């Protein structure tokens with residue numbers, strides 16, 4: 243039976259405590275098939291947090307988020323945004339790779355959500371950049387976001403949905419579109 247997790251209790255445990263809880267988590271079936279759980283990378287006091295979907299093959303093998311081709315596209319995007327290494331962090335909506343890279347199921351997103359919320363609470367970024375629709379599902383239950391249109395949440399962070407870097411691998415024409423979304427939102431992190 244899945245553990246009922248309190249976000250506040252997770253936050254009190256700090257980054258190391260959350261990491262330990264994730265490593266030991268068996269709250270959904272995905273833990274049965276992973277090689278490594280994938281937790282985060284980057285700054286611990288970032289201006290911007292990028293939220294991806296789920297670990298892929300490379301991430302599962304290494305335990306590092308966005309380390310494959312999509313990661314290279316993310317690096318290019320980060321450079322285009324003018325962010326330095328200390329300015330950003332990268333996490334995923336769920337921490338275990340779904341078999342065959344299928345999209346995460348709603349129950350998996352919900353099971354993993356306390357970890358995501360606690361990570362965001364501790365990282366306390368100005369801007370949360372949702373990389374695609376799966377990340378959006380973890381943050382917006384009712385009213386969906388429009389691509390590139392920011393929304394302030396809880397009077398603190400701003401949510402912004404842009405394309406997932408993996409989508410840019412197969413649709414190169416989207417890069418210009420993505421850059422335009424970034425250009426119109428630079429004031430959020432500059």
Ligand code: SF4
Pocket residue numbers: 264267268269270271272273279336337338350353354
């Ligand atoms: S995806 Fe999240 S909730 Fe599911 S087993 Fe992995 S860490 Fe736990």
